[in-house]
Every structure is written in structure tokens, then in C-alpha cells.
Amino acid sequence: MSSLDLSPAHFRRLADRVSTLAEEWLEELDTRRIAPDITGAASEAMFSEGLPEQGLGDASLDALKPLMAGTRAGNARFLAYVFGSGEPVGVLGDYVASVVNQNVTAWRSAPTVVSLERSVVRSLANAVGCPGFTGSFTGGGSSANMMGLAMAREALAPANEDGSPSGVMYASAEVHMSIPKAVALLGLGRKNLRLIPTDAQWRMRPDALVKAIEEDRAAGRRPIAVIATAGTVNTGAVDPLRDVARIVREHGLWMHVDGAYGALAAMAHPEKFEGLGEADSLSMDAHKWLYQPADCGVLLFRDAKAARRAFSFTGDYARSLTADAVEGFAFFDESMELSRRARALKVWLSVRFHGLAAFRESIRRDVANAKRLEGLVRETPALELLAPATLSAVCFRYRAGLEDAQLDDFNTKLLAHINRRGRVYISNATLEGRFSLRACFVNHRTTPEDVTTVPREVLAAAEELKAL
Ligand SMILES: Cc1ncc(COP(=O)(O)O)c(C=O)c1O
Incomplete structure (x- = not known):
């Protein structure tokens, strides 16, 4: 047998370990930080040794757990970019x-x-x-x-x-x-x-x-x-x-x-x-x-x-x-x-x-979630809607007590602060030159309760930022 090959039984043992890791990861998906609190230098250092000349065998899998602690795009409150949530049967x-x-x-x-x-x-x-x-x-x-x-x-x-x-x-x-x-x-x-x-x-x-x-x-x-x-x-x-x-x-x-x-x-x-x-x-x-x-x-x-x-x-x-x-x-x-x-x-x-019907329903829920966030932004005086929800993206910014000239800078810092707090993860867009916070719903795990977290987190992060 080639030294690169595994017996089917050995393959099964490794696959069982990976399945256990996957099960734990799914269990913790919505309870853990969405993005790791890590610097660029620290993530580079994790892999600074490069590839080994001699294989580590089963122990090579030990390194998977810290790696899997990276950004959890499948988290129900990951609302950044446009990236699907990793439906498990598809996995x-x-x-x-x-x-x-x-x-x-x-x-x-x-x-x-x-x-x-x-x-x-x-x-x-x-x-x-x-x-x-x-x-x-x-x-x-x-x-x-x-x-x-x-x-x-x-x-x-x-x-x-x-x-x-x-x-x-x-x-x-x-x-x-x-x-x-x-x-x-x-x-x-x-x-x-x-x-x-x-x-x-x-x-x-x-x-x-x-x-x-x-x-x-x-x-x-x-x-x-x-x-x-x-x-x-x-x-x-x-x-x-x-x-x-x-x-x-x-x-x-x-x-x-x-x-x-x-x-x-x-x-x-x-x-x-x-x-x-x-x-x-x-x-x-x-x-x-x-x-x-x-x-x-x-x-x-x-x-x-x-x-x-x-x-x-x-x-x-x-x-x-x-x-x-x-x-x-x-x-x-x-x-x-x-x-x-x-x-x-x-x-x-x-x-x-x-079934296709379940996907249609989930897409409709994403669209409804975006409408819900649009409504919450409209009724929150500290927030300003910059683009209503046509499909499932909502663009808005924080503006309470700020001059027009301060808005871009404050909201840029605010975005980083919101994501650092780790309870929601959103992204940004520039609309007619204005820096905007942006939440996009293409996640089958997001519930209406998760949507209410967004303005709550934005307001809490803004207060913290102002107090710094
Ligand atoms: C409108 C639009 N077109 C194209 C792309 C590129 O798709 P991909 O990231 O799969 O290459 C994106 C990605 O966000 C998009 O939003």
C-alpha cells in the first residue's frame, strides 16, 4: 500500500473525528463570537512553520479546532457581504x-x-x-x-x-x-x-x-x-x-x-x-x-x-x-x-x-427580515436609513448628536466596534459618497429576534465609542 493511502477503516476513524468536530462547531455556531478576536500578526504566526517534511499522522487533525474558530459566516447574526450560510446537507x-x-x-x-x-x-x-x-x-x-x-x-x-x-x-x-x-x-x-x-x-x-x-x-x-x-x-x-x-x-x-x-x-x-x-x-x-x-x-x-x-x-x-x-x-x-x-x-x-418549497420560504423570510430591519431603523431616531430594502440588503448609519462632517469617520469606527463586540457582524457600503452600515440577509438561520439585535448593538456600540 502506498504510504499516502489509508485503509478504509483508518479513513473512517479520521472521518468520525472530523464529524465530531463538525457537530461541536454546529452546536456552538450561534453561541460563540462571530469573528475571532485576532490580529493579522497572530493569524500569520499560527502557520509560520509551513508544511512539515515528515507527516504527523492522526495528530495532524489536532490543528483543526483552532482553525475552525475563524469567522463563522453561518452564524445567524452574520449579516455581512453576500455569503451563504452553509446549509449542512449541502456540506x-x-x-x-x-x-x-x-x-x-x-x-x-x-x-x-x-x-x-x-x-x-x-x-x-x-x-x-x-x-x-x-x-x-x-x-x-x-x-x-x-x-x-x-x-x-x-x-x-x-x-x-x-x-x-x-x-x-x-x-x-x-x-x-x-x-x-x-x-x-x-x-x-x-x-x-x-x-x-x-x-x-x-x-x-x-x-x-x-x-x-x-x-x-x-x-x-x-x-x-x-x-x-x-x-x-x-x-x-x-x-x-x-x-x-x-x-x-x-x-x-x-x-x-x-x-x-x-x-x-x-x-x-x-x-x-x-x-x-x-x-x-x-x-x-x-x-x-x-x-x-x-x-x-x-x-x-x-x-x-x-x-x-x-x-x-x-x-x-x-x-x-x-x-x-x-x-x-x-x-x-x-x-x-x-x-x-x-x-x-x-x-x-x-x-x-x-425541497424547493423550503428554500422559497427561507428566501421570503430573508426578505421579510430585511423589511423588519428597515422598519426598526426608520423608527429609531438615532439612525438614518440610506437605502430601503429592495431585496435583502439594508443600508443605514448612526447620526445622533453628530455633525454631517463627522458622520463618515464616526460610522467607519462604529462598524469596527460593532463587529469587535462579536454579537452581530455587518459590513459597509458607500452610497453617493456616504459611508453606510449595511446588513444583508442571505442566511437561513437568521430569525426576527436576530434582526432586533442589529439596532440594539449599533446603539450600544455607538454609546461605548462616544464614551472612549
Ligand atoms: C452582484 C454581484 N456580482 C458578482 C459577485 C461575485 O460573486 P463571487 O463572489 O461568487 O465571485 C457578487 C459577490 O458578492 C455580487 O454581489
């Missing part, structure tokens, strides 16, 4: 994905898991109102966005005659950073992403979009794609998808929807996402609003031919030797990934266990 699905370790790149390398992924993708597409779309799982929303825009570019503006890149893309000024990164990586250059002004609710203004497209056309430039956001990272704004779709069709462009944060909520609130099904490509993140452990992004598209135009470069060694459409299918022909993890497995197991 087990991830475990099985690693045990079987199939390469989900083509049917011939992983027949059952490839069919499973295709089926899960179709089900999710139906659930969000995009019937007939296909696609694949990705490492996250950033790579799904990158792939969607690569498809747009290949479909509409592959290259100039001399091979130099060309083309312009459009997104709202509230766009997520993954879009300028994708535009840069595609070689279009970041200056070829037009940031379209937003209305009072942080949604892309259709009139300004049309104007920008017409100006570029008049100047001899080549508009390619409009990126509409279905759930901006700051405020959860959903761009006017129907208007964008109409403009895109009128001008012969590609419509990509960045739904990494919000689109899965269309399962529960379709009325907030009218026009989503008119996209050419759509990114979503099951490791955000489907509560799955990372990583678990999804790219959906209307036309698989467009995906193959962008991603299929099958060399002879990878050429399919069958005429059967299923058996000849390869994700590598429709994705930038080649070796691929079975990400769909955790979604499949998790949804089989709980």
Missing part, C-alpha cells in the same frame, strides 16, 4: 463530491454526475423563470460573469480584421467589481465599460443607457453587451430588466444579467425580477442565496451554440468518439473550466432533502 454533498472525486468535465468521464449537473441546472433555470436555458456550475459569480461576457464578445465582436480587440459594454454605476475585471480580462480594456447613471433607487437609467449606446455608435465604436444587475451588492437594486431587454434587442446587443446576489430570489419573489427570462446569459450564486457551501456559482444561457462558439476548442485527444448527444456531451465545450468538481451534487442533495 455532506460536498463531502461526497470529494470522496468520489469525479472529473465532471464530460459525460464519458463522469456519466451520472454530468447528467445530474445538467438536470440541476435545468431545474434552477425553471425555478427562476428561465425555462429552456442550459449552462453549468462555476467557481462563483465572478467566473460566471466572465464567461457570460466572453460569450457576448464571441457572438457579436470576435475581433477586428487585424486581430485587435474591440467593443464596448454597459453596466450601471452600481456594478459589481467582477464586471470591470471581466471586461479587462477579455482584453476590451476597463475604459470600454461605460458606467451608466442610476435613478434614485440605484437602478440603471434606460434613457442614459440609450444615450451612451448612441454616442458610441456615432463615434464609430462597437457596442456589444449590456450587463444588467439583478441585485446590486450595495443596496440590492434590480435594474429595469424589461427596459434593458427592449433596448438590447433594438440595438442588436447581448444582455447579460449579473444575478450573483439576487437572481435565485426569483424563485420566491418573481415579481421583483420581471424580464429576467429575456437575458442571453445569467449568472447566479448558489453559495449566496441558496445557502450552499462555497464554491457554487452558476452560468445559465439561452443558446448553447453561443457557449460553444466561445469555449469549444476540442483538440484531438478530447474529441468525442460517439454520435450520441448525451454520451458525447462535454462541459469543457461550454465552459472555461476543464477539470471540474461535482458542485451540483451538494445542491441536488440539499434540495432533495428540504
Whole structure:
């Protein structure tokens, strides 16, 4: 036996120890500090020895417990960023994905898991109102966005005659950073992403979009794609998808929807996402609003031919030797990934266990939690609402007894102080240049009582900060 191998019985012993650690971790999830009280120097020191030359055997697992004391994003009062809460059945699905370790790149390398992924993708597409779309799982929303825009570019503006890149893309000024990164990586250059002004609710203004497209056309430039956001990272704004779709069709462009944060909520609130099904490509993140452990992004598209135009470069060694459409299918022909993890497995197991109805209900509860916080902020004179809850993000700041000029600085310090107290964990956004506290509800564990902790903690931390 190779010295790297374990007997199945030994594997089971180690797995039992990890299961016990997981059980303890879940038991303590809501009673422990949300983020560790640790400095950068101390966390670096934990790993300063690097990797050992000689293995430690079973004792190597002893180091897991302190490591697991890191930030607990699954805590019911972790309301920062947009990050899912790690639904436990999905965790087990991830475990099985690693045990079987199939390469989900083509049917011939992983027949059952490839069919499973295709089926899960179709089900999710139906659930969000995009019937007939296909696609694949990705490492996250950033790579799904990158792939969607690569498809747009290949479909509409592959290259100039001399091979130099060309083309312009459009997104709202509230766009997520993954879009300028994708535009840069595609070689279009970041200056070829037009940031379209937003209305009072942080949604892309259709009139300004049309104007920008017409100006570029008049100047001899080549508009390619409009990126509409279905759930901006700051405020959860959903761009006017129907208007964008109409403009895109009128001008012969590609419509990509960045739904990494919000689109899965269309399962529960379709009325907030009218026009989503008119996209050419759509990114979503099951490791955000489907509560799955990372990583678990999804790219959906209307036309698989467009995906193959962008991603299929099958060399002879990878050429399919069958005429059967299923058996000849390869994700590598429709994705930038080649070796691929079975990400769909955790979604499949998790949804089989709980049912889609339970996920819809949980998403509705998140939206209601955000509305509840919005209400609490409105009725607390010391707080000022900066953006109402469109989906599940609420932006506000503390202002009692402060001059306008002090607000940004005070709230910046306040955020650090709130999180240091360890009872809630929130993040920030900058809205029209104003520093805002931000709570985002994409956590299946958060209860209405947890929501009331937020203003209570903000007020308590503000009093402490003022007394310092
Ligand atoms: C609107 C939006 N788009 C894209 C992303 C990027 O997703 P990921 O972190 O999975 O790469 C995020 C992440 O928060 C997001 O909120």
C-alpha cells in the first residue's frame, strides 16, 4: 500500500473525528463570537512553520479546532457581504463530491454526475423563470460573469480584421467589481465599460443607457453587451430588466444579467425580477442565496451554440468518439473550466432533502427580515436609513448628536466596534459618497429576534465609542 493511502477503516476513524468536530462547531455556531478576536500578526504566526517534511499522522487533525474558530459566516447574526450560510446537507454533498472525486468535465468521464449537473441546472433555470436555458456550475459569480461576457464578445465582436480587440459594454454605476475585471480580462480594456447613471433607487437609467449606446455608435465604436444587475451588492437594486431587454434587442446587443446576489430570489419573489427570462446569459450564486457551501456559482444561457462558439476548442485527444448527444456531451465545450468538481451534487442533495418549497420560504423570510430591519431603523431616531430594502440588503448609519462632517469617520469606527463586540457582524457600503452600515440577509438561520439585535448593538456600540 502506498504510504499516502489509508485503509478504509483508518479513513473512517479520521472521518468520525472530523464529524465530531463538525457537530461541536454546529452546536456552538450561534453561541460563540462571530469573528475571532485576532490580529493579522497572530493569524500569520499560527502557520509560520509551513508544511512539515515528515507527516504527523492522526495528530495532524489536532490543528483543526483552532482553525475552525475563524469567522463563522453561518452564524445567524452574520449579516455581512453576500455569503451563504452553509446549509449542512449541502456540506455532506460536498463531502461526497470529494470522496468520489469525479472529473465532471464530460459525460464519458463522469456519466451520472454530468447528467445530474445538467438536470440541476435545468431545474434552477425553471425555478427562476428561465425555462429552456442550459449552462453549468462555476467557481462563483465572478467566473460566471466572465464567461457570460466572453460569450457576448464571441457572438457579436470576435475581433477586428487585424486581430485587435474591440467593443464596448454597459453596466450601471452600481456594478459589481467582477464586471470591470471581466471586461479587462477579455482584453476590451476597463475604459470600454461605460458606467451608466442610476435613478434614485440605484437602478440603471434606460434613457442614459440609450444615450451612451448612441454616442458610441456615432463615434464609430462597437457596442456589444449590456450587463444588467439583478441585485446590486450595495443596496440590492434590480435594474429595469424589461427596459434593458427592449433596448438590447433594438440595438442588436447581448444582455447579460449579473444575478450573483439576487437572481435565485426569483424563485420566491418573481415579481421583483420581471424580464429576467429575456437575458442571453445569467449568472447566479448558489453559495449566496441558496445557502450552499462555497464554491457554487452558476452560468445559465439561452443558446448553447453561443457557449460553444466561445469555449469549444476540442483538440484531438478530447474529441468525442460517439454520435450520441448525451454520451458525447462535454462541459469543457461550454465552459472555461476543464477539470471540474461535482458542485451540483451538494445542491441536488440539499434540495432533495428540504425541497424547493423550503428554500422559497427561507428566501421570503430573508426578505421579510430585511423589511423588519428597515422598519426598526426608520423608527429609531438615532439612525438614518440610506437605502430601503429592495431585496435583502439594508443600508443605514448612526447620526445622533453628530455633525454631517463627522458622520463618515464616526460610522467607519462604529462598524469596527460593532463587529469587535462579536454579537452581530455587518459590513459597509458607500452610497453617493456616504459611508453606510449595511446588513444583508442571505442566511437561513437568521430569525426576527436576530434582526432586533442589529439596532440594539449599533446603539450600544455607538454609546461605548462616544464614551472612549
Ligand atoms: C452582484 C454581484 N456580482 C458578482 C459577485 C461575485 O460573486 P463571487 O463572489 O461568487 O465571485 C457578487 C459577490 O458578492 C455580487 O454581489
